Amino acid sequence: MAAMKPRTGDGPLEVTKEGRGYVMRVPLEGGGRLVVELNGVEAKELGEHLLAHFP
Numbered sequence: 688m689a690a691m692k693p694r695t696g697d698g699p700l701e702v703t704k705e706g707r708g709y710v711m712r713v714p715l716e717g718g719g720r721l722v723v724e725l726n727g728v729e730a731k732e733l734g735e736h737l738l739a740h741f742p
Contacts, residue, residue: 698729700713700714703720709724709727710722711723711725
């Protein structure tokens with residue numbers, strides 16, 4: 688069994704494709720990360736909303 692290491696909030700936003708979906712890891716200010724799993728449609732909609740608000 689592998690040892691689990693604690694993750695800090697330091698580091699870039701990460702998005703990886705895992706299976707049929709995408710996993711987004713967002714660093715938080717107090718440390719740690721917010722982990723969100725999205726399917727392809729949700730990822731596309733999120734991208735469109737972000738582009739509309741931050742052109």
